[in-house]
Amino acid sequence: MGSPRTGCTLLLIDDEQQALQLRKRVLESNGFTVLSATTAEEGLELFRRHDVDVVITDHLLGRSTAAAMSWEMKRSKPYTFIISLSGTTNVDEALKYADEFIAKGEGPEPLLRALNRILAERERASPGIQPSPAEVPVDISTVQALLAAIVADSSDAILSKTLDGIVTSWNHAAEEMYGYTRDEMIGRTVATLLPPDRPDEVNHILGRLRRGEHISHFETVRVAKDGKRLEVALTISPVRDGTGRLVGASTIARDITLSKNAEEALRKSEKLALAGRMATTIAHEINNPLEAVGNILYLLDADTELKAESRSYVGMAQDELRRVSEIIKLTLGMQRGSADTRELVRPTTLLDNLLTIYQKKVQSVGAQVVRSYRSEDPVPGNAVEFRQVFSNLIVNAADALAIAGDKLMIRVRRARRWDTGQPGLCISVADNAGGIAPEHRRRLFQAFYTTKGEQGTGIGLWMSRSIVLKYGGNLRFHSCSLPGKSGTCVSVFLPLEAKAAA
Numbered sequence: 320m321g322s323p324r325t326g327c328t329l330l331l332i333d334d335e336q337q338a339l340q341l342r343k344r345v346l347e348s349n350g351f352t353v354l355s356a357t358t359a360e361e362g363l364e365l366f367r368r369h370d371v372d373v374v375i376t377d378h379l380l381g382r383s384t385a386a387a388m389s390w391e392m393k394r395s396k397p398y399t400f401i402i403s404l405s406g407t408t409n410v411d412e413a414l415k416y417a418d419e420f421i422a423k424g425e426g427p428e429p430l431l432r433a434l435n436r437i438l439a440e441r442e443r444a445s446p447g448i449q450p451s452p453a454e455v456p457v458d459i460s461t462v463q464a465l466l467a468a469i470v471a472d473s474s475d476a477i478l479s480k481t482l483d484g485i486v487t488s489w490n491h492a493a494e495e496m497y498g499y500t501r502d503e504m505i506g507r508t509v510a511t512l513l514p515p516d517r518p519d520e521v522n523h524i525l526g527r528l529r530r531g532e533h534i535s536h537f538e539t540v541r542v543a544k545d546g547k548r549l550e551v552a553l554t555i556s557p558v559r560d561g562t563g564r565l566v567g568a569s570t571i572a573r574d575i576t577l578s579k580n581a582e583e584a585l586r587k588s589e590k591l592a593l594a595g596r597m598a599t600t601i602a603h604e605i606n607n608p609l610e611a612v613g614n615i616l617y618l619l620d621a622d623t624e625l626k627a628e629s630r631s632y633v634g635m636a637q638d639e640l641r642r643v644s645e646i647i648k649l650t651l652g653m654q655r656g657s658a659d660t661r662e663l664v665r666p667t668t669l670l671d672n673l674l675t676i677y678q679k680k681v682q683s684v685g686a687q688v689v690r691s692y693r694s695e696d697p698v699p700g701n702a703v704e705f706r707q708v709f710s711n712l713i714v715n716a717a718d719a720l721a722i723a724g725d726k727l728m729i730r731v732r733r734a735r736r737w738d739t740g741q742p743g744l745c746i747s748v749a750d751n752a753g754g755i756a757p758e759h760r761r762r763l764f765q766a767f768y769t770t771k772g773e774q775g776t777g778i779g780l781w782m783s784r785s786i787v788l789k790y791g792g793n794l795r796f797h798s799c800s801l802p803g804k805s806g807t808c809v810s811v812f813l814p815l816e817a818k819a820a821a
Contacts, residue, residue, distance in 0.1 A: 327438055328369060331355045332362040332388075333377040333404075342375075345427045351434070359388040360533055366392055366399075373437060374401045375430070376417070386473075387569075389417060400437050402430070476572040479558065482529055484509045484521050487567065496551075496574050498544030509570075512541040514548060528557050528568045538575065550579040605643075613640055642703070661790075663697035666746050666813070667731055669706050674729070677713055684721040686750075693732040698744055698813040700790045705813075708786050711779040712748040712809050719752035719807065726751045736793060736812050743792070743815050749808035754800030763796070787811055 329351050333339040336357060343353045354369060356362035366374065374392060376385055389401050403417035419437075421429050476493035480486050486509055489501045497504075497512060504511070510521045520539065527534060534555040541549050551572050558567045619625060620633050674681075674688055681688055716727050727750055734745035755763070763780055787794045791814050798807040 327372050328352045328354065329434070330362060330365055330369070330371045330374045331376075332357075332359065332374065332385075334358065335377070342427070342430075345431075346434075349431060358535075359385065363388055363391060367395070371396075371399060372441075373434060374399055375404060376401065377404055402433060404430075473571075476574075477569065478504070478509070478572070479567055479569045480509050481567050482525060482565065484525055493572070496543070496549065496572065497541070503544075512543075514540050514542045524555060525568075528555065529565065531557050531565060533557065541572070549574055550576040609640065609644060613637075613644075616640065661699050661701060664700050664702045664705055665695060665697045666705065666709070666744060667692050667695055669702065669709055670729055670731070670746070673706065673710050673713055677710075677717060680714075680717050681720070681727055684717060686717070686720040686725050686727050689726055689728045691728070691730040691732075693730075694744060696733065696744060696815060698790075698815060700813065704786045704789075708783040708811065709746070709748070711783050712811075715779065715809075716748055716750040716752070716807070719750050722753055724750055724752035724806065734812065736814070737795075738793070741791075741814050744813050746811045746813070747808055749806060751806040754805040755796075755798040755807055756800055760796075760798060787813070790814070 327350075329346055331339055331343055331346070331353060332355075333342070334357050339355055339357065343355050346353050354365050354371070356365055362374075362376070365371075374389070376389065385403075392399055392401065400419070401417045403420045405420070405422065419433055421433060473490060473492055476496045477488075477490045478486055478493050479488040486504045486507055489499070489504045493504070494500055499511075508521075513521060517540065524534065524537075534553065537553045537555070539551060539553065541551050543549055552575050554571045556569050557565055558569055560566050616633055616637050620630065620637070625633070670690075674690075678688075713727070713729075720727060728747070730745075730747040730749070732745055733742070735742055784794045793812045794809065796807060796809040799805055
């Protein structure tokens with residue numbers, strides 16, 4: 320298409336390697352000399368070292384990065400023609416810093432036509448003469464206004480600072496992201512945005528900048544004016560004056576909190592799915608030996624010569640085997656979504672049985688058990704599931720008492736649900752240990768969140784809450800870590816009449 324342009328040099332900049340190479344081959348086949356780069360920094364370096372006629376850059380190279388790169392090119396060589404390519408950006412946005420916009424989806428012909436037209440117009444204007452920067456008047460105020468518009472309109476937070484970290488500029492997006500106004504931040508150190516757990520990070524970054532290093536997509540944490548922690552991605556570049564002397568740095572910051580939260584939610588869902596698959600596999604594997612043990616116990620029980628004492632042991636073993644079987648059915652049922660098996664369950668009986676089981680554990684930490692049963696009413700539900708809930712609460716309290724405190728208090732009473740007034744039972748498990756630190760409280764019921772380190776799984780409270788909600792109940796807790804008033808109380812509400820959770 321068109322005549323070959325020998326001696327005409329193009330600079331292609333695109334972070335998509337395959338698209339870049341294909342575009343280069345098309346242009347070289349039409350007689351152009353083509354240089355290529357995959358980053359703005361590499362592109363600027365090639366631009367400074369070679370006499371480039373036309374720059375063809377991807378607009379989505381990073382809006383602010385591409386804009387700043389194009390401004391720098393225009394500043395040093397104003398005669399250079401810049402073409403912006405994009406598959407999504409509208410023309411008005413692209414032409415803020417480029418001379419022409421071409422949509423990628425239109426194929427190579429529009430680009431080739433544009434190049435031939437641009438070069439033909441240049442030859443007509445100055446036949447055989449290549450303009451130089453000295454021959455082209457530069458309107459500094461226009462260039463500065465262009466740069467200011469780019470920074471002001473950017474959706475990313477853009478700021479500049481001295482090599483000592485003092486903020487010298489602060490755009491509108493930075494105000495929106497961090498909550499500080501321009502007047503509040505200019506003149507202050509950028510360390511104002513640091514969280515307490517990263518005290519040396521700014522000094523480390525400034526040290527790298529003083530060595531002339533560029534920092535690209537550095538993910539870290541910053542703190543807004545209201546105290547909110549933000550996950551951010553930073554691109555930080557050294558700034559030099561006209562003589563090449565290092566005078567400061569510019570920072571482009573993007574809030575990636577939402578994307579990080581989405582990644583964390585995805586990881587948790589994957590862990591839950593994996594845990595479910597493992598539980599199902601283990602339950603299936605356990606069922607085979609359980610069946611064998613059950614058959615052996617059945618045959619022993621049928622032996623007429625078995626002593627009475629031995630027969631009683633067989634009966635006890637069969638009871639425990641049935642409990643294990645129920646737990647396995649529960650595990651499989653959670654994965655399959657099987658129908659509920661409901662009966663009338665007396666919470667006080669379950670609690671007494673569990674306190675007998677955990678008696679040694681509680682005694683070993685030097686704690687006393689205080690019971691207060693004001694109601695013996697049964698509630699509709701599943702005994703195995705309720706046993707799992709109360710077992711988890713008692714074990715958590717005993718673990719806390721191993722560090723501080725000396726009382727485990729169990730209370731059962733008639734009550735009305737605190738949000739609907741529905742009649743039921745309130746079962747409370749409390750301790751006078753050290754309490755739960757405020758930073759942990761809001762995450763207690765999240766799956767896989769634990770304060771016990773390697774000893775905890777992080778699914779106990781999450782599963783307990785799920786079970787209680789399943790039977791139309793509710794679970795909440797109160798905790799205090801103040802000296803002399805410390806302790807934690809977890810309260811479970813279970814309705815006296817069956818009512819499935821909404």
